[in-house]
Structures are given as C-alpha cells and as structure tokens.
Amino acid sequence: MSQPPPPPNQPPQGGFGAPQEPGYGYPQQPPTPPPGQQGYGYPQAPGQPPQTPPPPPSAPPAPPQTPPQGAGGYGYPEQPVHGQPTQAGPSPYGSGQQSYGQPQYGQQPYGQPQFGQPQYGQPPQAQYPGGPGPGGPGGSGQSKQRMAIIVSAVVAVALIIGGGIWFATKDDGGGSEAKGKDKQSSQGASSGTTGGGDKPAKTVDAKLLSKIPMPKVSDQVTVEGMWATDDTFVKAGVYKIVGYPLSGGDAKWTIPLDGAVCWSSDHLTKDGLTTVLYQEAKPSAKDKYPSCTEIGLLDLKNGKMLWHRNVKEGDEKIRFDEVTIGGGTVAAGGTSGGAAWSTSGQALWKPKSGEQCSDDGYAGGEDKLVAVRRCGDYDNPQIQVQTLNPKTGAVKSAYKVSQGIDYVHVASTDPLVIGLDAGDSTGSAVSDFLAIDDSAKTGKVLGKIGTENGKYDAKCESTNVEGCRKLAVSKSANALFLGSEDRTDSSAATANEVVAFDLKTGKPIGKTDGVKGAALTPLGLDEDGSVLAYQESTWETGGAVWRIDPKSYAKTKLLQNPVASHEMEQNFSPSYSEIIYSGGHLYMSDVYASKPSGTYDKDDPLAIIFGAS
Numbered sequence: 306m307s308q309p310p311p312p313p314n315q316p317p318q319g320g321f322g323a324p325q326e327p328g329y330g331y332p333q334q335p336p337t338p339p340p341g342q343q344g345y346g347y348p349q350a351p352g353q354p355p356q357t358p359p360p361p362p363s364a365p366p367a368p369p370q371t372p373p374q375g376a377g378g379y380g381y382p383e384q385p386v387h388g389q390p391t392q393a394g395p396s397p398y399g400s401g402q403q404s405y406g407q408p409q410y411g412q413q414p415y416g417q418p419q420f421g422q423p424q425y426g427q428p429p430q431a432q433y434p435g436g437p438g439p440g441g442p443g444g445s446g447q448s449k450q451r452m453a454i455i456v457s458a459v460v461a462v463a464l465i466i467g468g469g470i471w472f473a474t475k476d477d478g479g480g481s482e483a484k485g486k487d488k489q490s491s492q493g494a495s496s497g498t499t500g501g502g503d504k505p506a507k508t509v510d511a512k513l514l515s516k517i518p519m520p521k522v523s524d525q526v527t528v529e530g531m532w533a534t535d536d537t538f539v540k541a542g543v544y545k546i547v548g549y550p551l552s553g554g555d556a557k558w559t560i561p562l563d564g565a566v567c568w569s570s571d572h573l574t575k576d577g578l579t580t581v582l583y584q585e586a587k588p589s590a591k592d593k594y595p596s597c598t599e600i601g602l603l604d605l606k607n608g609k610m611l612w613h614r615n616v617k618e619g620d621e622k623i624r625f626d627e628v629t630i631g632g633g634t635v636a637a638g639g640t641s642g643g644a645a646w647s648t649s650g651q652a653l654w655k656p657k658s659g660e661q662c663s664d665d666g667y668a669g670g671e672d673k674l675v676a677v678r679r680c681g682d683y684d685n686p687q688i689q690v691q692t693l694n695p696k697t698g699a700v701k702s703a704y705k706v707s708q709g710i711d712y713v714h715v716a717s718t719d720p721l722v723i724g725l726d727a728g729d730s731t732g733s734a735v736s737d738f739l740a741i742d743d744s745a746k747t748g749k750v751l752g753k754i755g756t757e758n759g760k761y762d763a764k765c766e767s768t769n770v771e772g773c774r775k776l777a778v779s780k781s782a783n784a785l786f787l788g789s790e791d792r793t794d795s796s797a798a799t800a801n802e803v804v805a806f807d808l809k810t811g812k813p814i815g816k817t818d819g820v821k822g823a824a825l826t827p828l829g830l831d832e833d834g835s836v837l838a839y840q841e842s843t844w845e846t847g848g849a850v851w852r853i854d855p856k857s858y859a860k861t862k863l864l865q866n867p868v869a870s871h872e873m874e875q876n877f878s879p880s881y882s883e884i885i886y887s888g889g890h891l892y893m894s895d896v897y898a899s900k901p902s903g904t905y906d907k908d909d910p911l912a913i914i915f916g917a918s
Contacts, residue, residue, distance in 0.1 A: 511891065519895075533887040545562055598616075627769050632670070654698045690706065712768050721742075738753070754806055776827050777836050784806060786855070791824040800819050828884060835855060895912070
C-alpha cells in the first residue's frame with residue numbers, strides 16, 4: 306500500500322507472553338513501541354501494515370508452575386510423549402549440554418574475541434575479500450518490548466557474537482515444498498568464489514499478467530496465505546480460499562471458511578496438502594472478535610477442504626495462534642497449548658487441563674515436526690526446542706534454551722535452525738540464529754550467526770514460532786544465504802550483497818554482488834537447490850528474479866518485470882508481503898484486505914502476477 310491500512314479490527318492480546326519492561330542487565334536500551342496499537346506477530350513500523358491481533362482470551366492463562374523433577378513422558382521413560390509435562394529445571398535429556406549463551410569447547414569466553422571476530426562493541430569488519438563492511442542503519446520499525454530479562458540473560462546476550470542462520474523453504478534433501486518454490490532447474494557453470502559473477506542466460510521479459518482486485522471490506526481482514534501448485538495459483542481471500550489459473554483470470558474453485566484466516570502454513574506437501582487456522586465465525590454485533598479455533602486441512606490440487614477440527618476444554622473451544630504441517634501431521638499451538646492430527650483427521654494429542662508446560666507452536670517440513678515448548682515460572686520461562694516423532698509425539702531430541710529468552714522462532718527443521726531475540730533493535734525480532742544438531746537426545750549448537758542489528762537483513766514474527774522471511778539455506782552446499790543491509794548511499798556500486806555463511810562455522814564464505822539502486826532479497830530455493838532472490842523495483846526499473854548458484858555464488862537473471870508496473874509492484878514488500886517465484890511466474894500478494902483510505906489507493910490490488918504468458 307502507498308500508506309499503511311487502518312488499525313486492525315481486533316484488540317491486542319494480553320496475558321501470557323505479553324511484553325514487559327526489560328529487566329536489569331538488558332544489553333541495549335529497548336526500543337520504544339510505536340504509538341497506537343501493537344500488531345500481532347509483526348512489530349509495527351512506519352509504512353508497514355499492522356498485524357491483526359488475536360482476540361483477547363476470556364481470562365488470562367494461569368502462570369505455569371515449575372514441573373516436578375524427574376517428570377517424564379507417559380509410557381516413554383526415555384522418550385517423553387509430546388503433551389506430557391517436561392522438566393523445567395535440569396535437562397531431562399542428559400547432562401553435559403551447554404545452553405545457548407554459554408561458551409563451548411573451542412569458543413572464547415565473553416570479552417575475548419575469536420580470531421577474525423570483532424571486539425564486542427566495535428563495528429564488525431568484512432571477513433572475506435570484497436565482503437560488505439559496516440553500513441547505514443538497517444531495517445525499518447522498532448521491535449516489540451520483551452518480558453523482563455533476568456540477570457542470567459546478560460551472559461546469553463554478551464556471548465552472542467557469531468551465529469548460524471538458516472531457512473529452508475523447499476525440499477533440498479529433506480525439506481518440504483513451501484512459499485518461494487521455483488520449478489525451473491539450475492543453469493550454467495560457476496565463476497569465482499567471492500565475487501559471484503553473472504552467468505549468461507536468457508532473461509524472460511515479463512509483463513503484468515493479472516491483477517486480482519482488493520475485496521471490498523468495511524474493516525481490515527486478514528487474508529494471509531498464498532501457494533502455487535502445478536496448475537493453480539491459490540490465494541486466501543475474505544472468508545475463503547480461492548484457486549486461480551496460473552496466469553490469472555476467473556476463479557477455478559473456492560473453499561468457503563466460517564471466518565477469517567488467522568494463520569496459514571507455508572508448507573505444501575507433494576500431494577498438494579496444506580493447513581490453515583481460521584476464526585469460528587464471521588464478526589457480528591454479538592461477537593465482534595471471533596476466536597481462532599478452527600483447523601482445516603486443504604487439498605489445493607483438487608480445491609477441497611478434506612476436514613476441519615477444533616479442540617474443546619469443557620464447553621469452550623481452545624484458541625490457537627498458528628498451525629503447520631510436517632511429517633504427515635497437522636499441529637497447532639499457542640498460549641493454551643498444542644494439538645495435533647494425522648492427515649486422515651485422527652487426533653494425536655491435545656492440551657491437558659492443569660498441564661505445567663505448553664507448546665507455543667510447531668514448525669513443519671516434509672519429514673520433520675519440531676515443537677517450541679514453554680515451562681517454568683510465568684516471568685522466567687524455560688523453553689525447549691523439541692524434535693518430535695510426528696506420528697506419536699515422542700520427543701526424539703531436545704535443546705534447552707538459556708533462560709532470559711522469551712520467544713524462539715524455528716527458521717528450518719531440516720537442518721534445525723532456531724532464531725532468538727536477545728536485543729535486536731531493528732524490528733526484525735531476531736538477533737541471532739543457532740544451528741542445532743538434533744541427531745542425539747540432547748541438542749547441540751553447531752553454528753551461530755548474529756544479524757548485528759541490521760547489518761544482515763532477516764525478519765521473524767515477534768512471538769510466533771514459524772514465519773521467518775528474507776533468508777534461504779542450501780543443505781547440499783552447507784551454506785546460509787542472507788542479504789546485507791540496503792545501503793542508503795545512492796552512489797554505491799551495489800545496493801547490497803547476498804552473503805553466504807558456512808552452516809557449521811557460522812563464518813562468511815562468499816557473496817553475490819547485488820545490483821545498483823535496488824536491494825536483492827533471498828526468497829528460498831528452487832528444486833535443484835539454487836537460491837532464488839528478488840530484486841526490488843525502482844522508478845527506473847521493474848523488479849526482477851535472480852537465481853544464485855549455491856557453490857559459486859554466480860547469479861543469473863530469470864525474470865525482468867516492466868518498469869511501467871513498478872508503482873503497483875512497490876505495494877508489495879519482501880518484509881511484509883507474500884512473494885513466490887514458481888514455474889516462470891512471480892506472484893505477489895498482500896496479507897490484509899483493507900478499505901481504501903482515499904483515491905490514491907482505491908485501485909491497489911490484493912495480488913498481482915508477472916510472467917511471459
């Protein structure tokens with residue numbers, strides 16, 4: 306949008322997990338929340354659509370108590386079943402594992418820089434030939450204030466100098482189909498290991514194929530959800546999911562919903578299955594803010610809802626915050642706990658009354674399901690990241706996050722990569738990413754990468770488990786790709802670079818030069834494991850899609866949009882909009898249906914499609 310839409314039509318959520326003033330020892334002055342209502346999921350930022358908040362619970366959830374020592378999973382003495390109480394004290398998965406923030410063997414203690422690493426508090430320098438140096442301020446907006454941080458978090462924050470940051474959005478030896486998927490194959494050979502020279506290729510000169518109009522609404526409605534199958538472009542609408550021909554046109558099919566979409570999974574299985582969380586009813590005078598209680602499994606290849614489920618506690622339905630699909634299991638989580646079903650609709654587990662731990666949410670994938678489980682005191686939670694058996698809920702591996710961290714994001718399940726916010730001030734909701742080895746019962750940190758307050762550009766949703774954007778990982782190349790910050794100097798040779806980081810060491814190992822005047826943002830991977838990146842549009846040129854070789858870092862332009870459509874294209878931001886490159890088409894859509902504020906935005910579309918035909 307040219308301007309942000311009006312505030313969402315739901316009040317902010319309070320209760321468990323609500324942000325509080327940071328405590329003594331917080332490493333930075335916390336950012337001041339923007340005036341007005343805080344949005345759910347995304348921190349608010351000027352020029353950014355606010356995130357629709359969930360409705361308030363009828364009563365704030367009771368503070369969880371510290372579970373008894375030695376509590377294991379029912380029926381699984383050494384592999385606790387998910388949904389059973391988990392220890393909040395010493396890790397039940399064995400001793401010797403050092404938590405996040407504690408120095409490991411071979412790492413320097415706080416205050417002593419590692420070789421090639423900057424002193425804490427000094428500007429970081431490029432660690433490879435031609436690497437990006439310090440730049441201007443990175444990112445827009447201000448991060449959401451956190452719950453009180455205990456003194457022990459000082460150690461956790463201070464030691465985060467390096468890190469590992471990964472995000473798989475397509476199957477590359479284990480991942481699942483997802484937003485950002487490309488169906489074309491990798492082309493050409495490589496040139497260089499640090500410069501990322503361009504490879505010759507025939508660029509498709511695209512045109513605007515379709516513009517899906519913005520639905521007419523009296524208030525803002527969440528319409529998050531966009532996917533592409535072999536023959537259908539699918540977009541969440543107002544109280545419905547709609548399938549269109551790949552190049553646009555009239556709807557092929559429609560799946561009606563009882564209420565607005567609250568959350569949609571990025572994951573799309575090989576059979577075309579995905580899942581959404583939606584409200585139990587449309588807003589009414591009696592209930593202006595219906596709860597997000599309904600879970601639906603969608604078959605996008607055939608345009609059908611296979612089933613929908615909810616969970617009751619007494620006479621009340623349990624409200625969830627997000628949903629995912631992984632390993633053949635649909636799982637939903639939130640402040641009230643987690644529940645799961647098989648794709649046939651059979652219930653696998655659900656929240657239990659009086660439970661001392663709860664699942665904030667889950668992250669999915671083709672073969673994996675990971676839970677973020679919260680235990681302990683209300684103002685000092687202990688969080689574990691648990692890799693589960695998707696069929697039974699048995700805990701296969703658990704990594705215990707240091708206390709003082711309030712929220713954990715799962716950016717990838719295979720390999721397992723989590724994101725933490727230990728003092729970011731850019732509004733990205735993530736300061737560090739950790740690669741976790743979950744092959745043993747006790748998870749172990751492999752690589753660590755810090756976003757360095759915007760030097761490297763990533764974005765996660767502030768309180769949700771899934772939802773990280775603007776990054777990609779190649780499992781086959783063992784490398785993470787992350788855009789550097791957009792330079793404010795218009796005379797710079799390139800607006801930014803896409804930097805590759807070794808997943809085990811966390812160190813930069815190469816880069817791909819961007820272009821002049823427009824930032825290059827990773828979207829995900831194509832089917833052959835190459836990185837897909839979106840070049841933003843400017844007044845001089847339309848946007849473009851590039852393929853980056855994950856080993857040589859050479860880039861090839863796949864698609865060039867027309868400059869005539871640049872103003873419409875600029876309505877869609879890589880930080881807040883949905884963007885997919887698939888089958889030679891670029892799909893871009895909004896996550897809100899909004900009432901126009903004036904004549905300047907009355908023709909703003911809900912979604913647009915670029916391609917050759």
